[in-house]
Amino acid sequence: MFKIRIHNKKWSIFIICLIILNVVLFPIINTADEETSRETIEDKLLSITEEEKEILEFLFIQVQEIEELEREEKSLSEELSIMQFEIENLEDRITSEELSYNSYKDVLKEVLKTYQRMGPGSYIEIILSSNSITDLFNRINTLRDLTKGTGSLLEDLDDSLAKLSLQKENLAEKLSELENKQVELRAAIDKKAQVIKTKEDYLISLADDKDYYLERLTDMNNAMNELKTIIIELSEEFTHLIEGANFSEDAIKLELSISGMKGSIDEDVFNKIISEHPGFPEMKFEFKPGRVELAIPEKNVFFAGNFIVIDGKSLEYEITEGRIYDLKLEKSSIEDLFSTGYFILNLEPLIDKNSIKSIESKNGYMELGIGIKLF
Incomplete structure (x- = not known):
């Protein structure tokens, strides 16, 4: 070798x-x-x-x-x-x-x-x-x-x-x-x-201080291992988030136009759904133009990325950057953390037979383009 x-x-x-x-x-x-x-x-x-x-x-x-x-x-x-x-x-x-x-x-x-x-x-x-x-x-x-x-x-x-x-x-x-x-x-x-x-x-x-930094690197390693375990559990729970959620009548705002139907969900409503899920730690999504940020305060973790449409029924939170204890996570480390898959949000219980055509993050809300299927 x-x-x-x-x-x-x-x-x-x-x-x-x-x-x-x-x-x-x-x-x-x-x-x-x-x-x-x-x-x-x-x-x-x-x-x-x-x-x-x-x-x-x-x-x-x-x-x-x-x-x-x-x-x-x-x-x-x-x-x-x-x-x-x-x-x-x-x-x-x-x-x-x-x-x-x-x-x-x-x-x-x-x-x-x-x-x-x-x-x-x-x-x-x-x-x-x-x-x-x-x-x-x-x-x-x-x-x-x-x-x-x-x-x-x-x-x-x-x-x-x-x-x-x-x-x-x-x-x-x-x-x-x-x-x-x-x-x-x-x-x-x-x-x-x-x-x-x-x-x-x-x-x-750094020779004189190597023990100090070795200890900190060990702490970071422990924190990363713990975070990976949590992310695997969150990924499994995220898929079923909508199924068990309680929606108010105005939770999803619908708008019909000549170009089709649009639906929107506010950032506060989305975070409320997450906070009511028993399997989640404290998590906060922030919707910004062209960007979705996620903070997990108790783990000192921050992610940023975007939701993308998959199979016309689900959204996947594709992460492009991250930090832990305010230290940058390299792309390879993010991929390793999410090696079993990114967070997938199944919206089929909401859209029924219809399909998601597009998604765009706006200031404080997400906007969905919905394809209508009448029969």
């Missing part, structure tokens, strides 16, 4: 990097931090100075980038293993078909010679000259085919050869893909090594 070589004179720096990577990329076992309460973690993360925040955010971003490289490396390794398995299977199939083809071709060659020499009226010698039972059946089957027409048999052989050639071409393409994947894997690993190298000087300057 690939290895990253580090010069001896940089060994101490590399150790610091490994410590930071280990804190974030691997489970923390039997440490005092595991017993730290959520309140204590929050207090420590919220009490840092602006200078400490800048340093921690820098390290946090680097860690997120390295995590993404690790995920890419794992994904590429899995793809390589699958592709290698497919190639081995294809090679075995080609070898088997080549043996069958060559064996069949040899039998046909001998039979055709005898057939041409003796004419179609005498097959006894062909059968009696067989070397084995298998050879006998091959000759009988071949003669049967010959009686139906040698042209048909030759066409079948040509087809077999063409399929074999195509399989070889596919194998060559797969081998090429494998080589490209190997290059990508090498590039990803080299990129990871470069990220580590760019931090060396900075880590040297």
